[in-house]
Amino acid sequence: MKNQAAVHLQRTMKQLVLTALLAATATVALADETAVPYPEGYRDWRHVKSMVIEEGHPLYGAFGGIHHLYANDRALEGYRTGTFPDGSVIIFDLLEAVQEGNAVTEGERKVVGVMHKDAQVYSDTGGWGFEGFGGGDPSERVVGGNAASACFACHAPQQSRDYVFSALRD
């Protein structure tokens, strides 16, 4: 009987461990579903436009430097039609602006900002997921759960343009 009880306990423990593992996996899967993915290969995407934000500009604290916008093919469709389909990704690639000798050159990467369209997953923030990767490091998420206050608050007035500020140029 002792052996049988031990076997039973072992089985129960195994089941508990398995259940815990499954629960943990489900949690990770859930987190991954809403986390904006790092935009692999975005440097090969279409360069939309650029801008330098200097000291004294109201956005200097957050976005001081030289930034380039890049768009994947779906986002290009969005720029052209006015409505960005799910899967549209727009990148705000911010580098240090090095002012020297009457020129501005590019320094270190400060952040890779991402807008990722998924109308269902990001319904609370206009259908867009927002994330920033500090220094361009895929593991350094600087927005996380704060997209509504840290990003969408400023984008909300752009509703008529699907919450996007930038426009495609030649």
Add this chain to the structure above:
Amino acid sequence: MKNQAAVHLQRTMKQLVLTALLAATATVALADETAVPYPEGYRDWRHVKSMVIEEGHPLYGAFGGIHHLYANDRALEGYRTGTFPDGSVIIFDLLEAVQEGNAVTEGERKVVGVMHKDAQVYSDTGGWGFEGFGGGDPSERVVGGNAASACFACHAPQQSRDYVFSALRD
């Protein structure tokens, strides 16, 4: 006889006109062989890097504004290996830099500068053909036959880097 003479004259004129037309066509064909082609679709190419050149910079007269460099696939191979294969094309896309409110934004296109590698055709200028398209207009060639003095003179010291100043960054 009068009629016959008139017919002969007409035939001679026709032949002269045809010969002139053929000669003109040949000249155009010859010019086209060495003329750097307008880089169709370059805005979809890889964005290499950018820079702002401000008043007071030694190159302000020629290149004042914000410029973006773009490279086709062969040029990317060149950046990576150090030797640019024939067919490599590098674009220097110069826009007005609009300084306002502690920011630099992009204005009108000033010129689309082109470096086009063909070791045989452009052997006099390091294997690179140079051209500038004023305002980005394919018919507005601002370099033409002056590539040696207007472009290559400045690029010559870059011989160890296949006459290219820019470098690929992440």
